[in-house]
Amino acid sequence: MAKAGINHIAFIMDGNGRWAQARGLSRLDGHKEGANTLRTVVETLIEQNVPVASFYAFSSENWGRPKAEVEGLMLLLKNYLTSEVDKLAEKGAKLTFVGDRTKGGKLSSSILALMDKAEEKTKDGTAIHLNICINYGGQDEIARAVQKLVDAGEGVITPKAIESQLDTAGQPMPDLCIRTGGEQRLSNFMLWQLSYAELFFSKSYWPAFSKEELTQIIQDFSGRQRRFGKLPENQ
Ligand code: IPE
Ligand code: IPE
Ligand code: MG
Numbered sequence: 648m649a650k651a652g653i654n655h656i657a658f659i660m661d662g663n664g665r666w667a668q669a670r671g672l673s674r675l676d677g678h679k680e681g682a683n684t685l686r687t688v689v690e691t692l693i694e695q696n697v698p699v700a701s702f703y704a705f706s707s708e709n710w711g712r713p714k715a716e717v718e719g720l721m722l723l724l725k726n727y728l729t730s731e732v733d734k735l736a737e738k739g740a741k742l743t744f745v746g747d748r749t750k751g752g753k754l755s756s757s758i759l760a761l762m763d764k765a766e767e768k769t770k771d772g773t774a775i776h777l778n779i780c781i782n783y784g785g786q787d788e789i790a791r792a793v794q795k796l797v798d799a800g801e802g803v804i805t806p807k808a809i810e811s812q813l814d815t816a817g818q819p820m821p822d823l824c825i826r827t828g829g830e831q832r833l834s835n836f837m838l839w840q841l842s843y844a845e846l847f848f849s850k851s852y853w854p855a856f857s858k859e860e861l862t863q864i865i866q867d868f869s870g871r872q873r874r875f876g877k878l879p880e881n882q
Contacts (some may be wrong), residue, residue, distance in 0.1 A: 656823050657700070658826075
């Protein structure tokens with residue numbers, strides 16, 4: 648068990664574009680810098696013994712951005728999947744990709760193959776489990792889960808049954824969700840899993856999100872009282 652009883656932190660990595668624009672850089676430069684922040688955050692999470700973390704990297708709605716930005720992001724993702732995976736494996740990270748990975752769907756077959764390879768390479772990692780959420784939407788994930796139950800001929804749909812078909816099945820639910828970039832919304836991220844998560848909104852743009860800030864949030868989390876709909880005395 649991690650410090651402060653944290654089993655899972657979910658990150659909405661927002662603000663790359665605004666970070667870059669404020670510096671006269673291109674939005675893609677912001678996304679590149681964001682990849683560096685991801686590295687620092689993973690290192691901090693390992694130090695803090697957080698066993699699972701999820702990162703919202705590309706939403707099912709982000710396909711609606713200008714073509715050049717989408718292509719740039721896909722190229723960055725490819726580079727990340729080729730250059731970063733060995734380093735993550737060395738650190739003992741286990742990687743899984745969360746989102747719609749339908750063959751012939753929106754993600755290219757080369758990216759889907761790199762995802763499979765990365766998962767295979769890191770499958771024995773025990774230092775931390777990282778979910779990278781790509782082509783991910785919370786509503787889409789729930790719909791896919793229910794569709795799987797329907798296809799299996801399941802007559803009664805229970806929350807437990809839906810949970811068993813989510814992309815994150817078997818994992819602990821996030822205890823906290825951290826969104827950088829100043830917006831206070833979920834933008835279709837882990838709608839099911841975040842039911843009882845504590846929410847933290849940081850004004851820092853993701854490329855400027857620091858180890859110190861993350862450490863402080865983890866510390867503040869331990870002071871929050873979670874009730875799960877009950878009264879404090881019957882937890
Ligand atoms: C988050 O940063 C990364 C992705 C959605 C891919 P943004 O690109 O949304 O940055 P802002 O919110 O425009 O600053
Ligand atoms: C959420 O950020 C998606 C990711 C961080 C990948 P967006 O920038 O897409 O969300 P909105 O548009 O501000 O809601
Ligand atoms: Mg944004």
